[in-house]
Amino acid sequence: METLSKKIEAECRVFDGYCRKTGYPTPSSERTTPTFALPHEAPTEVHVARERIMSYALNLFQLAAGPSEYLANLQTGYHYVACLQWLLRFKIFALVPQQDQISYSDLAELAQVDEGRLKSVARMAMTSGLFVEPSPLYIAHSATSALISTNPNFRDWAMVLCTMSAPTAAAMTEAHAKWPHAKGQTETAYNIAFDHDIDFFKHLSQSPVLHKQFAGYMRSVTASRGTHMDHLLDGFDWAKLGNGLVVDVGGSTGQASIALAREFPEPNFIVQDRAEVAMGGDAYIESLQDSRLAGRITYQAHDFFLPQHVIGADVYLLRMILHDWAFEDSVKILRNIVAAMGKTSRVLIMDTVLPDPGQALVAKERLLRVRDMAMMQTFNSLERSLDDWLAILERVDPRLEIRNIVQPHGSVMSVMEIVLEQD
Numbered sequence: 129m130e131t132l133s134k135k136i137e138a139e140c141r142v143f144d145g146y147c148r149k150t151g152y153p154t155p156s157s158e159r160t161t162p163t164f165a166l167p168h169e170a171p172t173e174v175h176v177a178r179e180r181i182m183s184y185a186l187n188l189f190q191l192a193a194g195p196s197e198y199l200a201n202l203q204t205g206y207h208y209v210a211c212l213q214w215l216l217r218f219k220i221f222a223l224v225p226q227q228d229q230i231s232y233s234d235l236a237e238l239a240q241v242d243e244g245r246l247k248s249v250a251r252m253a254m255t256s257g258l259f260v261e262p263s264p265l266y267i268a269h270s271a272t273s274a275l276i277s278t279n280p281n282f283r284d285w286a287m288v289l290c291t292m293s294a295p296t297a298a299a300m301t302e303a304h305a306k307w308p309h310a311k312g313q314t315e316t317a318y319n320i321a322f323d324h325d326i327d328f329f330k331h332l333s334q335s336p337v338l339h340k341q342f343a344g345y346m347r348s349v350t351a352s353r354g355t356h357m358d359h360l361l362d363g364f365d366w367a368k369l370g371n372g373l374v375v376d377v378g379g380s381t382g383q384a385s386i387a388l389a390r391e392f393p394e395p396n397f398i399v400q401d402r403a404e405v406a407m408g409g410d411a412y413i414e415s416l417q418d419s420r421l422a423g424r425i426t427y428q429a430h431d432f433f434l435p436q437h438v439i440g441a442d443v444y445l446l447r448m449i450l451h452d453w454a455f456e457d458s459v460k461i462l463r464n465i466v467a468a469m470g471k472t473s474r475v476l477i478m479d480t481v482l483p484d485p486g487q488a489l490v491a492k493e494r495l496l497r498v499r500d501m502a503m504m505q506t507f508n509s510l511e512r513s514l515d516d517w518l519a520i521l522e523r524v525d526p527r528l529e530i531r532n533i534v535q536p537h538g539s540v541m542s543v544m545e546i547v548l549e550q551d
């Protein structure tokens with residue numbers, strides 16, 4: 129344990145040294161602490177130091193707790209989720225003032241909840257960093273609760289976590305007992321949790337509320353460090369495309385294409401998605417009133433299980449698509465694209481390439497494994513290792529070759545550049 133604590137000390141010196149040098153605020157529990165513990169542009173070694181601090185601290189905690197306290201500490205996880213759901217449901221995030229404190233009794237009256245329950249729930253949540261009690265019997269925002277209260281995308285993420293992801297995870301065992309070898313998307317934990325027999329995206333499209341929350345969740349995922357859109361910009365030499373054409377397959381509201389178009393003035397983009405998603409695209413671009421986007425991004429309704437009708441594009445981008453789909457479905461999606469590829473076309477798959485177990489820092493690996501679990505529970509799909517990716521490509525067309533794999537620092541995903549080897 130002493131060795132670990134010395135390692136933490138050394139990494140904290142790197143982290144604090146960077147903050148002192150640049151004036152970036154050191155992390156604190158203050159309401160004003162920045163949303164990102166480090167700015168994206170901090171040097172790689174400082175980002176690595178941060179990941180090591182989290183991993184070693186987690187190791188240290190587990191060692192100090194010991195086997196006898198494993199279960200006791202495990203209980204905190206599901207109670208944190210239950211408290212988050214309660215605090216969202218009774219609008220506590222919105223009712224606590226942004227810059228001031230409020231007494232539990234006033235807050236309970238405003239929220240129309242029992243004061244004793246409010247105290248219990250809030251005080252449990254506080255042990256995870258949500259809200260603070262600055263003086264006895266008063267509650268105020270912490271930086272984390274303020275973020276959820278003021279940023280609608282993070283609020284949507286919190287809602288999706290409580291109302292969709294957690295019940296789905298809880299239904300996993302029942303689903304696997306009922307359908308031990310299911311591969312399709314309609315025999316999943318999600319189907320058990322929500323008691324229906326349609327796939328996830330169809331289910332979303334039937335509920336405007338879920339659909340909106342999921343879109344907000346995707347936007348906040350895009351803004352969080354591991355899946356930040358900047359990694360897409362860093363993961364490929366976009367400038368070399370000139371005024372080429374990028375087809376953003378399953379591009380949702382077009383966040384990837386928008387980020388690329390803002391940074392690179394030449395390429396044009398077609399965002400393809402299911403009809404109900406693509407429908408709002410043009411109005412969305414207009415609403416952004418950004419001259420860099422004008423006339424460069426179009427939206428198309430396209431089912432990626434049908435033949436790709438944009439022939440010979442420079443790039444077919446599949447960002448966070450194939451991890452939703454099991455082996456055979458992924459093969460079908462790619463075959464439709466391969467049939468449309470020209471000599472210089474390439475497919476860019478941006479998805480996780482899983483490390484071997486224990487090979488990455490635990491703070492990183494456990495978040496990758498969360499993604500793997502979520503894919504299994506929602507889609508009977510998975511996150512993939514490099515060998516898994518190679519097996520898919522081989523099945524699609526043996527001429528497909530991975531030319532390059534880039535995992536930008538801090539990204540949970542890699543960008544795989546895939547070309548069709550010419551005979």
Ligand SMILES: C[S@@+](CC[C@H](N)C(=O)[O-])C[C@H]1O[C@@H](n2cnc3c(N)ncnc32)[C@H](O)[C@@H]1O
Pocket residue numbers: 329346350377378379380381383384400401402405430431432433446447448449
């Ligand atoms: C996880 S999101 C990824 C969105 C986007 N590529 C990004 O990086 O933000 C998956 C997208 O696939 C779309 N999708 C699902 N099934 C589809 C289908 N059969 N054809 C086209 N798009 C589909 C969904 O509507 C959703 O927008």
